[in-house]
Amino acid sequence: MQQRSLLELTMLKLFGIVFFCGLLSPSQEVLSGLSCAVSPAAMQKVLSDAILQNGLLQQHLQGLVVPNIMGGEGLLSSPTSITGLHLAEVRVPRLSVSLLPGIGVQMIITAKLELRGNCLVGLLSDLISILVDVRITANIKCTNFESGTVQVVIEDCLCVLGAIKINLLAGLLSLSVDDIVLTQLTATLPGLLCPVVGIVINHVNIQLLSTLNAVIPVGAAGTIHYQLASLPFTSGSFLGMDLDGAVKRVGGSIIPHDSSPSTLPPLLDNLMVMGMRPSFLNSVLSLLLQMPSQNFTCTPGAFSGASQLQEAIATLLPAECSTCLGTSPLNIKLTLSGNPLILLEENKATVQLAVTIQVFIQGSDGLILNLLLLQANLNLDVGVSIAGGRLVLGLSLGSISLSLESSDVGISDISTLKPHISSLVVELLLPLLNAALGIGIPLPNVLGIPLLKVHVRILGGLLAILV
Structure with missing residues (x-):
């Protein structure tokens, strides 16, 4: 058991991927789409849920075999031997x-371990139960970042034993036996427990890494691939x-984005702050707003200002074209040009x-x-709002400016058209546009922290989500 644990710990150090450790400060060369700051309280909740509440620690410690304890003189000056000692229960972890x-993260696990086995004192044999307090301190950090992954290094795992209680023969064992048991457990338990903790951490890493390295669909338009951009x-x-958030069209290429340095707001009493940069948001908007040209016939039922727009255009037509609108319906074609640009102030x-x-109008001859x-x-x-783990943007018209590109009929003054075009746009x-944006921008499920009681702040150059 001990040899296997040591082997698994070695494999952990070579190949494990961690989420909750780090070295130095973030690189200024990182061009990431978003950044996160996670509080110690949130990390403690995440780790406690994964390791303790889900029974992962109990599962990997269950049945742990402890070497036999051979003691000096115990009850009635007789030799004492304790065999078949194994971990039966982890209490109040x-x-x-x-x-x-x-450096990284220091994790401390405290618990009462109940060990059970067989005890022979002189000629008396009975079952033995040993309850011992343990405190395991592990310093965890990561190194060697490459392609969204880092390697785990567990340093200075320290296991300290505290109070010990032995139940055997109605409590008739002498204090000398207690000392023997404590001494031998102190010599053996750390070498058994620290590798198990390493294995548990490796399992948690694998579980939580999926929250930092995931490809999430954006409706039918494409995907966002989130992954670590640098060492935590x-x-x-x-x-x-x-x-990093790599935005990719379905069947197409990645929509590039860059980034400029930005500072996250302070955590204060929040569990996590997630900051999204404009360049990343622009690439997602370009993905969502892939809209083909829209054609409308300018009839009273098309929109409320259709009749007024047709009348306004009629007044701009030269005399020789005054009968055009009477013979053919007025058509409107809307085409998005260029890429959307989000500004955060x-x-x-x-x-x-x-x-x-x-x-335009289209004659019977095709x-x-x-006209314009x-x-x-x-x-x-x-x-901005958060719904179902997605960032949802809703648009409304702030202002509009119009310029005339061309007119086949010689119209040059379009100043009277602005209110009617505004009505058309609205x-x-x-x-x-809002229907296209309604599916929302999927957010990474960072460390599994639920996006509840979320507050969104818009800062200069950053959209911050506080949980």
């Missing part, structure tokens, strides 16, 4: 976490992680979006007469 700035790092008050988010608006080709530059106000285009 507790786990605590502290951060070691620039620790300060005295939080664990920091930079994550203090307490305000806006999306800039360019739209080409073609107003020929198209282009407009460029509309939209400033859209952004509302009633026809924005519902389509």
Whole structure:
């Protein structure tokens, strides 16, 4: 059992991947999509749930065999031997976490271990139960970052035994036997428990790494591949992680994004802060807003300002074209041009979006007469919410500017069209954009911390999600 544990611990050090350790400060060269700061309290909850509440520690300690204890003189000056000693139960285990700035994480597990076996004192044989307090302290850090993974290093695992209680022969064992048991357990238990703790940590790493390295679909449009962008790092008050989010179209290529350094807001009483950078959000918006051109016939039922728009355009037509609108319906084609651009200012988010608006009529012969080709530059106000682990953006019209690109009929003054085009954008285009954004941007399930009681803050150059 001991040899196998030592082998598994060696494998852990070579191949394990960890989430909750770190070295030094984050690299300034990292171009990540988002960053996270996790509080010690959140880490303690995550680790306690994974190791203790889920029974992982009990499972791997169950049946642990302890070497035989051969003692000197015990009851009635007779030799004492304890055999078949094994771990029967882990009682009241507790786990605590502290951060070691620039080094990693210190994890402390305290518990009462109940060991059972057979005891022979002189000519008297009976079952023995030994209850011993243990405190296991392990310093954990990581190194050798490569392709989203890091290697685990467990250093300075220290196992200290405390109070010991022996139940045998109605408590008639002498204190000398207690001393013998404590001495031999002190010599053997640390070499058994520390490798088991290493194995447990490895299992937890594998479980929680999937929350940091995951490919998540974005509706039918594409995927986001989240993974660690650099080594995790620790300060005295939080664990920091930079994550990259590779945004990829279905059947297409990755939409690139870069990043500039940004500072997360302080944790305060929050469990976690996640910061998303504009360049990453822009790449996701480009994925979601892949909208084909939209064609509408300008009839009263199309939108509330359709009649007014048609009348306004009629007044702009030269005399020789005054009968055009009477013979053919007015058609409108909306085409998104360029990529959306999100701007994050203090307490305000806006999306800039360019739209080409073609107003034309098509004769019975199929020929198209282009009345107007407009460029509309939209400033859209952004509302932000969290639903189902996704960041949902809602757009509303803030302002619009119009420019005339061309006109086949000689229209040059479009100043009267702005309110009607605004109505067109609000009633026809924005519902389509919001429907496309309604599926939301999937967020990484960092360490399994649920996104409950979430507060979103918009800062200069950063969208911060506080849990």
